[in-house]
Amino acid sequence: MVASARHADFRNGDVSFWWSRLGGLPPARPALSGDLTVDVAIVGAGYTGLWSAYYLKQADPTLRIAIIEQHVSGFGASGRNGGWLSGEFGWSRERYARAGGRQSVIDFQRALWATVDEVIDVTNRHGIDADIVKGGALRYAINPAQQARLDAELAYERSWDVGADDLTALDASEVRQRIAVAGVTGGHWSPHAARIQPAKLVRGLSQLVEEIGVPIYERTTALRVSPHVVTTDHGLVHAGVIIRATEGFTAHLPGHHRDWLPMNSAMIATQPLPASMWEQIGWAGNEVLGDSAHAYLYAQRTADDRIAIGGRGVPYRFGSGIDPSGHTQQRTVEILTGLLHRAFPQVESVPIEHAWCGVLGVPRDWCAAVGLDRSTGLAWAGGYVGIGVATSNLAARTLTSLILRRDDALVRLPWVNRTVRKWEPEPLRWLGVHGLYRMYRTADAHEDRSQSSLTSPIARFASRLAGRH
Template identity: 55%
Template structure:
């Protein structure tokens, strides 16, 4: 797919009569938009103020109130709970953790990162158990994760990745190659290898985040929506940390920045995390006759081993929702308004979908959307609470935030309460990195990286098996990205 998408390339894509592009996401269109909560009524005082009502902020508030019910906690949100990546993601609740394992090991040792990876695995079950305890029906099915390779280079890379992961916290039972006749079946066209991990579940993102918001509010947390945060001020002398909004100022002993892909909109934070865009499409319900050919009875989440990878799930009502990077970055860290994505992204995702499942080619696409995720300059997530300034944060999940945000929420709880625990000793706590380059370098760099990865995938797909190897272009892209 070239840099620009033509009308001829879009024409073959069957579109539903109910097709929509944007409207936040298919997940909210399916669930229905929540009734808006009241905005901040004016300046206020709390023990803890959380900025951002996505997974990270809500999990932090949840665990703080569960642990210490007398804490006065507020969550301030510009739109509504789940408006950002928490309500737009692919619904992968997985133990995947972004970032360089070696970077974390440099500061804390290899065993510390292995502890972090094992914590991620238990986090999958933690989210599932809390959802059950709080009565949150989020279409959760713990079917595990499958990663497929569709050419020889991907197959070799997948095997290398498994060997690598098994040196960094995964045991053979945690991730391994599947035999060709493994049941239940999942028929991906041209698949030459498939790996499996049990540490993953399919979820409905909007149901999870709106259910969590209800649970948090039920514990006595004040959630203020429709309240735009302009600046977060640290403790200065005897003046407590402050959240400056268009509705008033919130003073608190601790302020948590949980803004992920929207961090660049805050004053002084423009280059801290790059808002990387990921796009998705969802089909109409797939006919039962097609499902008989595909399988997918286990409802595993599904990804591939391409450099410009895709991720997919079979929804509770038998659609396929598939996502990928699409057009990954807007100049100047620009933000979308309601989740609309570009025609190029729709075309690329439909091509990936029908390449994996040719029998779905006649099933109309019903919805397309996008969302921004936070990417630090070294691609490593972090969680932190600065005792001197009273400001904390968590994020930079690089697309693996559904589970990681829960681990961050529990860690923020312990940091705010001043506890020394296994969570606060994990190596991502306190990790900091320099900001991104100024424009236009940021925009040019992301476009070059995106193009190199896609060109590498095309070359690998055309290389004979006896000459297969990972394209050098992918290595160049990875070095430019600083991953």
């Protein structure tokens, strides 16, 4: 769909820019044609489901595995995200430490870092080209409050054994040498991240799992997931183990309506920037880039020299609603365009080419989890709160260990078999999430205006209210 914008017409929706670069969503694979019995059934063909199929089949080629996908593989967040393949720890370390102790959290962090290389190794080994460049992650500040938060974050990370090689402080000129962000006051850089083209990765993974003998039944919706049986619109799938890998869509499954809130994240991509602009901006290292605002932004330089930038936009639709096409509200496009131009004023003349959005899963305690209930055979992974590109791979390896009853380090990580309370019913859920992001945006504006180094009390209040910390 084409919509009118400030500079030119741009595409809005069509699932994502990443898929449109690949000619749009591919034709669907055949649907399920009647009842089926397998060892492991996987609901959802995003990174979580596909990686799980890959590792299980590698570990035991005799396993009969089937994947059920309501649209086509990569239709969800896995084909729409910002392409940060990142080992950052985005959840509450304290909450995990209460479950597994301090060392288990440190082990979790190291496992996430190693996951970035694991994804790169597997894609290299199987010839999956996903435009991957491991340039690390650069986070920057543009006002005193953001800078104070970055400094505090660095000290906090150090207290969790994150060394100088794993997270390096940068002053303003060191940030500008990498990427010339306007008005930057400082930043930090982690080597544990890579830039990817998300749809290329998910497309490559779906082809890979099919090649190793795992069928993907597309245009097949799981209507209900019960112990040892998935009821679909094309038949029943009986299985010893069922993996629920439905992330932001989970709320639509009976019995799971209030488990993981489908949080919206939206992106825009520019047309390619001319070489003269890149000379001013730099970004030769292809770092993934993020700011330190409360309603933070994330960005990448794409392989074809555009800037793709994302943020929260309109965060949540009433009743856990989802716009399947990824159509994005004009207001959100304007917010993101404003953030882009603030960071890179020279880009104002470059038209926006595409806007889109998707949903990610947010548990009530904002902490990702993976688990298996042996008595029912029901397994799950997700609630990644927007850090799922690398995390889904770690989740899949962990599920593999749990399902194959391995007693290894993965099953001892503190996110295993974590259970949390449900989200509030509507309209409290809608009011809460909209209130949260309105407060975050107000706090960001307040910090910009005041030039104080203190984090706005509005943001502190909002985070406490949301149960984030």
